[in-house]
Amino acid sequence: MTGEYVLEGLAVPESLNLLHDLLERAGREHPDLDGADLMLFETAVIEVAGNVVEHGRPHGGVAWTFRLAVLPDRLEATLSDSGEEYPGGTWGTAMPDDPMQETGRGLPLATAVLDDLGYRRTGESNHWTMLRRRG
Amino acid sequence: MTDPSTAVLQPTGRLNMVAAPAFKHLVEETVASGQARIVVDLGEVTFIDSSGLGALISGLKATRQAGGDLRIADVPEQVMTVLRLTNLDRVLRAHTTVADASDDW
Numbered sequence: 625m626t627g628e629y630v631l632e633g634l635a636v637p638e639s640l641n642l643l644h645d646l647l648e649r650a651g652r653e654h655p656d657l658d659g660a661d662l663m664l665f666e667t668a669v670i671e672v673a674g675n676v677v678e679h680g681r682p683h684g685g686v687a688w689t690f691r692l693a694v695l696p697d698r699l700e701a702t703l704s705d706s707g708e709e710y711p712g713g714t715w716g717t718a719m720p721d722d723p724m725q726e727t728g729r730g731l732p733l734a735t736a737v738l739d740d741l742g743y744r745r746t747g748e749s750n751h752w753t754m755l756r757r758r759g
Numbered sequence: 760m761t762d763p764s765t766a767v768l769q770p771t772g773r774l775n776m777v778a779a780p781a782f783k784h785l786v787e788e789t790v791a792s793g794q795a796r797i798v799v800d801l802g803e804v805t806f807i808d809s810s811g812l813g814a815l816i817s818g819l820k821a822t823r824q825a826g827g828d829l830r831i832a833d834v835p836e837q838v839m840t841v842l843r844l845t846n847l848d849r850v851l852r853a854h855t856t857v858a859d860a861s862d863d864w
Contacts, residue, residue, distance in 0.1 A: 644775075644806065663837050719846055723840055725816070727818045729812060737844065
């Protein structure tokens, strides 16, 4: 069973809860989907989206479209946003060296739970692609 | 028996970028009111993200600077997974219950 979901909105903190709701709905509509797979994918989606909320410019004025596909062998999502080009360029898998550091764990956490995390810039948009193979 | 210098905080739902600032503020206010030993009961938290982790770390620092500590109890699966993946399980050890966490400061 496959399913596709789309959510459009503004990249602001409150929109994160709509993403959570969408992923929970996808889980309810796909009872065959392993709870751990969904939980880890949700973790990654929220981190990537949170990164756009925090670093997307102009701050508070970035629009996004989230697309999720629940496929027999994998979960795939793309988050496309209208913000300026992501300045990070690359991102690592390394957690902060200092455990008392309060930030810097978002994208490393997303990387840790995904089989693939990609970023590309096309035209005026950023595209974050997320893939997790179902266990 | 609850020590008066110990506070138990019970966030509920999603401890994400929306809720984390308020939770961080609550911890700061609790420490400022003289309660530097804080147990965070996570039993009703359904999801945590890196913002929520940041708020817990912030609280850990605030309590320790005031001579206390911050401990976590009744940690759900998603939170435990995220703590392990970020290596924060080494600084935020999970206690089974609030009573267990409140023991032996």
